[in-house]
Amino acid sequence: MKKVTLQDIADELGISKGTVDRAIHNRPGVSAATREKVLNLVKKYNYKPNKVARLLSLKSKMINIGVICQSNPAFFWNNVKAGIKAAEAELADFGMQLILKELKNYREVNELLEKIDELTVEKIDGLVIVPVNSDRLRKKINELSQKSIAVATLNDDITDSSRLFYVGPQMRQSGRIAGELIAKFLRLKGRVVTLNPNIQSLEYEERLRGFKEILREEYKGINLIAEYTFNYDALGENGQNVIKSILENTGEFDAIYDVDGVSLYDIGCIVKNSKKLRNAIVVGHEVSENVKRLMEDGIIHACISQDPFSQGYYVIKLLFDYLVEGKKPPFDRMYTRLDVIFKENMISPRNIINSYSSTSSGPVAGS
Amino acid sequence: MKKVTLQDIADELGISKGTVDRAIHNRPGVSAATREKVLNLVKKYNYKPNKVARLLSLKSKMINIGVICQSNPAFFWNNVKAGIKAAEAELADFGMQLILKELKNYREVNELLEKIDELTVEKIDGLVIVPVNSDRLRKKINELSQKSIAVATLNDDITDSSRLFYVGPQMRQSGRIAGELIAKFLRLKGRVVTLNPNIQSLEYEERLRGFKEILREEYKGINLIAEYTFNYDALGENGQNVIKSILENTGEFDAIYDVDGVSLYDIGCIVKNSKKLRNAIVVGHEVSENVKRLMEDGIIHACISQDPFSQGYYVIKLLFDYLVEGKKPPFDRMYTRLDVIFKENMISPRNIINSYSSTSSGPVAGS
DNA sequence: CTGAAAGCGCTTACAG
DNA sequence: CTGAAAGCGCTTACAG
Numbered sequence: 001m002k003k004v005t006l007q008d009i010a011d012e013l014g015i016s017k018g019t020v021d022r023a024i025h026n027r028p029g030v031s032a033a034t035r036e037k038v039l040n041l042v043k044k045y046n047y048k049p050n051k052v053a054r055l056l057s058l059k060s061k062m063i064n065i066g067v068i069c070q071s072n073p074a075f076f077w078n079n080v081k082a083g084i085k086a087a088e089a090e091l092a093d094f095g096m097q098l099i100l101k102e103l104k105n106y107r108e109v110n111e112l113l114e115k116i117d118e119l120t121v122e123k124i125d126g127l128v129i130v131p132v133n134s135d136r137l138r139k140k141i142n143e144l145s146q147k148s149i150a151v152a153t154l155n156d157d158i159t160d161s162s163r164l165f166y167v168g169p170q171m172r173q174s175g176r177i178a179g180e181l182i183a184k185f186l187r188l189k190g191r192v193v194t195l196n197p198n199i200q201s202l203e204y205e206e207r208l209r210g211f212k213e214i215l216r217e218e219y220k221g222i223n224l225i226a227e228y229t230f231n232y233d234a235l236g237e238n239g240q241n242v243i244k245s246i247l248e249n250t251g252e253f254d255a256i257y258d259v260d261g262v263s264l265y266d267i268g269c270i271v272k273n274s275k276k277l278r279n280a281i282v283v284g285h286e287v288s289e290n291v292k293r294l295m296e297d298g299i300i301h302a303c304i305s306q307d308p309f310s311q312g313y314y315v316i317k318l319l320f321d322y323l324v325e326g327k328k329p330p331f332d333r334m335y336t337r338l339d340v341i342f343k344e345n346m347i348s349p350r351n352i353i354n355s356y357s358s359t360s361s362g363p364v365a366g367s
Numbered sequence: 368m369k370k371v372t373l374q375d376i377a378d379e380l381g382i383s384k385g386t387v388d389r390a391i392h393n394r395p396g397v398s399a400a401t402r403e404k405v406l407n408l409v410k411k412y413n414y415k416p417n418k419v420a421r422l423l424s425l426k427s428k429m430i431n432i433g434v435i436c437q438s439n440p441a442f443f444w445n446n447v448k449a450g451i452k453a454a455e456a457e458l459a460d461f462g463m464q465l466i467l468k469e470l471k472n473y474r475e476v477n478e479l480l481e482k483i484d485e486l487t488v489e490k491i492d493g494l495v496i497v498p499v500n501s502d503r504l505r506k507k508i509n510e511l512s513q514k515s516i517a518v519a520t521l522n523d524d525i526t527d528s529s530r531l532f533y534v535g536p537q538m539r540q541s542g543r544i545a546g547e548l549i550a551k552f553l554r555l556k557g558r559v560v561t562l563n564p565n566i567q568s569l570e571y572e573e574r575l576r577g578f579k580e581i582l583r584e585e586y587k588g589i590n591l592i593a594e595y596t597f598n599y600d601a602l603g604e605n606g607q608n609v610i611k612s613i614l615e616n617t618g619e620f621d622a623i624y625d626v627d628g629v630s631l632y633d634i635g636c637i638v639k640n641s642k643k644l645r646n647a648i649v650v651g652h653e654v655s656e657n658v659k660r661l662m663e664d665g666i667i668h669a670c671i672s673q674d675p676f677s678q679g680y681y682v683i684k685l686l687f688d689y690l691v692e693g694k695k696p697p698f699d700r701m702y703t704r705l706d707v708i709f710k711e712n713m714i715s716p717r718n719i720i721n722s723y724s725s726t727s728s729g730p731v732a733g734s
Numbered sequence: 735c736t737g738a739a740a741g742c743g744c745t746t747a748c749a750g
Numbered sequence: 751c752t753g754a755a756a757g758c759g760c761t762t763a764c765a766g
Contacts, residue, residue, distance in 0.1 A: 003459075005759060016737045021761060031735055051460045052423045053759030056742045059419075092370075093418045095742095177711040184668055184709075185551055214711070301551055337714070340707045342551075344544040344581070347704070372743060383753045388745060398751055420743030423758045462758095 004045040013037055024049065055094045055324070063323050064097045065316065066119035067128040068112060069154065071102045073262045075288035076308050080155070083312025091320055098316070099124065107201075109134040116140060126150045126319045131158035133202065150322055154315045156203060157333070164322065166333045167315040169306035171203045174338050175210025175259075178283050181302050181340065182255045183219035185281045190254035191225045193247065195267060197260035198231040207259050207285075226250055232263040244270045247277055258284035264303070268294035287341050295343045307336040371412040380404055391416065422461045422691070430690050431464045432683065433486035434495040435479060436521065438469045440629045442655035443675050447522070450679025458687050465683070466491065474568075476501040483507060493517040493686045498525035500569065517689055521682045523570060524700070531689065533700045534682040536673035538570045541705050542577025542626075545650050548669050548707065549622045550586035552648045557621035558592045560614070562634060564627035565598040574626050574652075593617055599630040611637045614644055625651035631670070635661035654708050662710045674703040 010017045015034065023030045023038035024047075030038075041047070067084060070077050081100070088098045099122060101115045109132050119127060127144060131137055131153050138161045141151050145162040155168040182192055194211065197204050215222050228246060235242050247256070247270065258267045264284035271277045272294065282300045284291075286308075294300045314336070318329045341347075377384045382401065390397045390405035391414075397405075408414070434451060437444050448467070455465045466489060468482045476499050486494060494511060498504055498520050505528045508518050512529040522535040549559055561578065564571050582589050595613060602609050614623070614637065625634045631651035638644045639661065649667045651658075653675075661667045681703070685696045708714075 006761095007759075017760075018738080018762080019736055022736090025761090027762095029735060034735080050423075050759050052419055052426075053742090054761080056417075056419045056423050056744090056758090057760045057762085059742050173711060177709060180709050180711045185554070187552070187554065338712045340709060340712060342544060342547050342707060344540060344547045345705045345707060373745095374743075384744075385746075385754080386752055389752090392745090394746095396751060401751080417743050420758090421745080423742090423760090424744045424746085426758050 003050075004047045006047075006049070009038065009041050009045070009047060012041060058324070059095045062095050062097050063126070063320065064099065064122070064124045065126040065128065065319055065323070066099045066101070066116075066122070066124040067154075067316070068101045068103060068115045068119070068130070069128075069312075070106070070130055071104070072106060073286075073288070076261060076286055077102075079308035080312035083309040083314075084316055085312075086309075087313045087316035087320075091316070094320070094324075096316075096320055103130075107132045109137055112137065113140055116144075120144070120147075120149065124149060125323050126152070128152050128154050128315050128319060130155050131161075131163070132156075133158060133200070137161070150319060152315050152319045155311055156201075165318065165329045165331070167318065168311055168336060169203075169338060170335045171206035172210035172213070174285065174304050174306060175207035175212075176214040177210075177304050177338060177340060178207070178257050178285075179211045179214035179219060179222070181283050181304075182257060182281065183215070183222050185283075185301055186222060186254050188219060189221040191223045191252065192255040192257060193226045193228065193250060193253050194224065194257045194259060195243070195263070196227055196229040197263070198229050198234075199260070204259055211257060211259070225253055232260070232266065240266055240270055243267070244274055244277075247271075248274060253280065255281040255283065258282065260284075261286040264288075264300065265290040265294065268299045272297065272299045287346060292346055295341075295346060298343070301342075303341045305339045305341050307339055310336045370417075371414045373414075373416070376405065376408050376412070376414060379408060425691065426462045429462050429464050430493070430687065431466065431489070431491045432493040432495065432686055432690070433466045433468070433483075433489070433491040434521075434683070435468045435470060435482045435486070435497070436495075436679075437473070437497050438471070439473060440653075440655070443628060443653055446675035447679040450676040450681075451683055452679075453676075454680045454683035454687075458683070461687070461691075463683075463687050470497075474499045476504055479504065480507055483511075487511070487514075487516065491516060492690050493519070495519050495521050495682050495686060497522050498528075498530070499523075500525060500567070504528075517686060519682050519686045522678055523568075532685065532696045532698075534685065535678055535700075535703060536570075536705060537702045538573035539577035539580070541652065541671050541673060542574035542579075543581040544577075544671050544705055544707060545574070545624050545652075546578045546581035546586060546589075548650050548671075549624060549648065550582070550589050552650075552668055553589060553621050555586060556588040558590045558619065559622045559624060560593045560595065560617060560620050561591065561624045561626060562610070562630070563594055563596040564630070565596050565601075566627070571626055578624060578626075592620055599627070599633065607633055607637055610634070611641055611644075614638075615641060620647065622648040622650065625649065627651075628653040631655075631667065632657040632661065635666045639664065639666045654713060659713055662708075662713060665710070668709075670708045672706045672708050674706055677703045 006017045006020050010020045019030060019034060020038050023035040024042060069080060084100065099119060103111055105111050112129065112132065113136060127149055137158060141161040141163055144151050151163045153163050153166045157166040194208065196208055212224065215224060232239055256267065258264050265288060268282055271280055271282055283302055284300065285304050287303050287305050291300060291303060314334065318334065321327050373384045373387050377387045386397060386401060387405050390402040391409060436447060451467065466486060470478055472478050479496065479499065480503060494516055496518065504525060508528040508530055511518055518530045520530050520533045524533040561575065563575055579591065582591060599606055623634065625631050632655060635649055638647055638649055650669055651667065652671050654670050654672050658667060658670060681701065685701065688694050
């Protein structure tokens with residue numbers, strides 16, 4: 001009934017706990033014969049080292065994790081950071097130390113490489129980054145793994161690199177959801193316009209691909225009548241007016257899919273303030289406080305959220321597990337939930353456990 | 368830089384760690400003067416006892432938690448149990464022992480009371496139940512708290528009892544979401560029929576209340592043209608035919624809201640197999656494998672899920688925290704997420720972190 | 735290759 | 751009211 005301990009196994013074999021420990025963790029300095037005897041008993045009793053004891057005794061060697069994350073848009077990355085902090089709070093007692101850096105610029109490889117170098121000077125065991133698609137970064141990641149610094153990617157991925165695992169959304173799927181929502185809001189028949197960000201980003205490309213794919217495959221009654229591609233930020237002050245007149249001059253349509261995760265509020269305002277557009281159904285990504293207001297108004301019908309809190313939380317937890325146990329996540333790509341957010345399930349009451357704080361290190365209540 | 372320990376504080380004051388420990392945890396046998404000195408330093412250094420060390424030393428006194436949960440419908444309660452098991456796996460090393468009992472009958476107070484008595488014989492520190500609305504149960508809960516057994520309610524609540532906290536859904540809100548979904552699927556205009564379970568249940572009543580409330584307040588274009596109340600199970604073999612003919616004879620309508628969480632598949636089948644009903648939009652609660660199939664077919668448009676995994680997971684985590692730290696959850700009612708499930712975000716790939724297993728005791732991958 | 739011992743940071747009988 | 755010591759279960763230098 002009582003759980004088997006290291007001591008029990010040592011006693012039964014008449015050897016010391018030290019040796020049992022060495023055998024179990026495949027450390028050098030145990031004879032093949034002894035190792036086998038130990039492993040047999042371990043299997044027989046299904047012995048698992050007690051984690052609490054293990055972590056306590058491991059405390060002497062702190063584990064350092066460096067994180068470099070984005071800062072914009074704040075409504076999104078603040079939630080990611082909240083997740084990171086929650087994991088930090090939990091794991092501090094387990095011997096983890098976190099160094100968090102934020103990028104000033106949006107997806108700029110030079111700044112990213114600089115910060116990586118700053119962190120490696122501080123002797124880190126693991127690193128979390130939001131990668132950009134760059135060969136210099138690829139090379140850097142490979143260098144790091146040479147030095148056996150484990151690298152995890154967060155929110156976006158970089159192919160053909162030696163990064164250990166990815167935590168983030170299923171990008172294409174999130175565009176497919178957008179397609180399904182619009183199709184169902186239109187009772188399977190209608191015309192839609194997409195607004196595409198003019199930024200090179202795997203995420204945006206994949207969303208759009210997913211959106212088109214599902215309309216083509218399953219919702220043939222929905223016509224994609226126009227795609228407008230522009231860099232909303234670059235339009236500056238005039239942005240709203242420009243987009244407004246483009247949309248108003250598009251002819252009849254029923255819905256707008258806004259592909260990026262930053263312009264949704266502005267697009268919503270355009271629709272709200274235009275008699276002609278007022279009845280268009282708007283679907284987009286990520287819920288900011290401003291977006292919530294437009295959902296209250298009924299202007300934005302639904303949003304797809306990629307659970308930023310969990311992204312931050314789990315990338316740290318998983319990396320820590322790897323560094324402590326040598327245990328890789330079960331999948332190369334660990335996907336976070338894609339939540340469909342309506343007015344009535346916008347997470348607002350603070351007592352929602354979307355994640356929750358606890359002694360024994362559960363997630364902390366999200367933003 | 369280094370974290371302050373009990374020893375550090377003891378050294379600085381020239382007293383023993385034992386005394387510091389006693390002062391911090393408000394245990395008897397410390398002079399007021401000493402206690403004050405200690406607490407001052409604790410505040411100064413913002414000292415928090417190391418959890419890992421604490422739990423390891425606490426191991427001697429195991430904490431026993433009894434859980435009595437439902438078994439039907441299995442597709443729902445299996446997920447709840449998966450959450451319970453995940454919490455158990457995590458907390459076993461922290462000194463928690465779980466005794467899980469399942470009820471054979473659906474919400475039957477006698478069986479529940481029996482099981483409670485069985486558990487109290489085994490000396491439990493905490494108890495989790497799915498309550499029914501009964502004065503005998505109320506009395507029993509009060510008895511238990513007299514004996515300082517902490518009781519938490521799961522999935523359903525019981526008012527005016529001394530239960531410590533509730534973990535489960537926001538019932539009324541989930542009916543409101545159903546209303547919003549149907550309204551948006553119908554472009555704010557149409558006729559709806561509700562199917563109400565003929566079972567006394569706070570949950571069902573509240574859902575229906577929420578549904579009607581939101582139609583009245585916000586979606587005035589949606590007409591509730593009929594409410595059918597019946598006990599689907601009691602109809603037996605003929606159930607489908609009976610409901611089918613009722614629905615077919617109802618006159619024109621556009622959508623069906625199925626209020627309970629068990630009949631959804633059957634209702635979907637009825638709609639699927641009836642020419643007349645085929646175009647009705649179906650919205651309901653909880654996603655079983657069968658329901659998934661009808662979502663694939665496009666028969667069921669969307670489901671509302673109350674995150675059964677988290678219900679099981681967090682009720683255990685929170686209760687354990689209370690028993691170990693004496694720390695009550697921040698809210699009397701801790702709500703789980705209400706997820707809106709579409710075909711494209713049905714959680715199926717196993718690498719979705721809807722929760723995830725980790726060393727340091729994160730949630731385990733849900734079902 | 736193996737053992738004995740010290741240590742991780744906290745808690746708790748046991749003495750005084 | 752307070753201290754010294756043992757213990758939770760594992761890991762790791764240090765000897766041999």
